[in-house]
Amino acid sequence: MSSPPPGSPGHESKRDARGRLRSLHARITLWYGGLFALCLLAYSLAMLLFFTRHVEAELDRQIHEDFELAARSLSVAESGRPVWRGGGPPWSGVHEEHGGGHWLEVWSPSGELLLRDGTQGTIDLGAPPDPARLPHVSYKQALSTGAVRVLAEPLSLDGRWFVLRVALSETTAREQVHALGIEIVGFSFGMLALGGLGGYWIGGRALAPLARMAERAHRITAEQLHERLPLEGASVELDQLASAFNDTFARLERSFGQLKCFTADVSHELRTPLTALRSVGEVGLRGSRDAEGYREVIGSMLEEVDRLTRLTDELLTLARADAGEAKLRIEPLDLADLAREVVGHLSVLAEEREQTLEVHAPAPVPARGDRMVLRQSLVNLLVNAIKYSPERTRVQVAAAERAGAVFLEVADQGPGIPPEHRDGIFERFYRVDKSRSREMGGTGLGLALVKWATEAHGGWIELETEVGRGSTFRVVLPRGKATGR
DSSP states (O other): OOOOOOTSSHHHHHHHHHHHHHOOOHHHHHHHHHHHHHHHHHHHHHHHHHHHHHHHHHHHHHHHHHHHHHHEEEETTTTSSSGGGGGSSSTTTOOOTTTTTTEEEEETTSSEEEEEEEEEOOOOOOOOOOOOOGGGEEEEEEEEEEEEEEEEEEEEEEEEEEEEEEEOHHHHHHHHHHHHHHHHHHHHHHHHHHHHHHHHHHHHHHHHHHHHHHHHHHHGGOOOGTTTOOOOOOHHHHHHHHHHHHHHHHHHHHHHHHHHHHHHHHHHHHHHHHHHHHHHHHHHEEEHOOOHHHHHHHHHHHHHHHHHHHHHHHHHHHHHHHTTTOOOEEEEHHHHHHHHHHHHHHHHHHHHTOEEEEEEEOOOOEEEEHHHHHHHHHHHHHHHHHHHHTTTEEEEEEEEETTTTTEEEEOSSSSOOGGGGGGTSSSSOOSSHHHHHHTTTTOOOOHHHHHHHHHHHEEEEEEEETTTEEEEEEEEEEOOOOOOO
């Protein structure tokens, strides 16, 4: 049979049914009802089995009592046949309940029936008992009058041997077991219904705080991330869930805040060189200029274009890193050689500020990593040290090994970083002195790129700084390892 097409009433009803079965409330009710039903079934079966065994034991006790009573009530006549003492059986005059009955037969060892009697008349219990199976035979037998329990044993009367067989009706006992079974079934259905309702009620009570939590969470939008879910104290687990949601909202609030700041900073960083380009271009168009004048205008515009290019390149690198698309080219390299190369490259920039660059790398420092990425990180650190250090100071670059790691280190004699800014300097567009940073041509992305490059190599950054006494940035990498993320 084909399933109903999507959008049809049949398809919608099936989807609604699946949705109801996926409901945690429905599952709790079903699990609770199922477990309750299993427990109830086990209890009912145990009760019925116990009662059945009790009835069986009671029947065995009664039939042995019948045998002993009959044995005491029998004697042997002069003819050699068994007769009742006092002229009648001991149950004479006893009113038998409906379905009950006690019977007796006395047989000779040769298989001759000598005496037959009973409370409900006489019945045929079948062939005489086999003497070979004596002295004790107990069995059940189905007759037209119903099921009976039979006991046959040898009996000695006045020195003569006979075979005494007594029978007891099981009809009443079976009716009792059947009645109990019906009562248990009725009781079980009633309890199962109550258990299902109880499970539904318990599930509703247990999940009510969760429903309120979900409703409150649905009302929290991007403009309301400052709101939090209340801890109701209904259960430890629900409070833990609410705390997890609140932590998530807090992280989202921080992320949205950082995104807004990032968007504002990017807009500002892009607007500044674009405004400068426009201003320089407008100034260049005012009046006529000689070749040298136009060369200065075009040079100024190219400086702003270069700043825009560096900004977009750095943003593109960070965007690729966030998307996991930035791949490293891992290869063996010497950090000491890398440090000397970068210092030689930036020595002209330091000379303009009458600063001294020193390299402390007396021995090779072997490592594995992306040479270009690590080189750019060291360039960013060294450029910051040169820019923010006073003139005629010393900037030191070191490459060395320590237990289980290698590192590149840049130490300056600049103003240092105040404690309140130390956690934020590796964020994008974060500046301790915003006006001064823009005057120096920084984009605010250099340290963010250093942090990404270091962590992509499986390392970390260490910062030692003191206000008024300079800062030391240390890029630490695991010895001979790089994750290549």
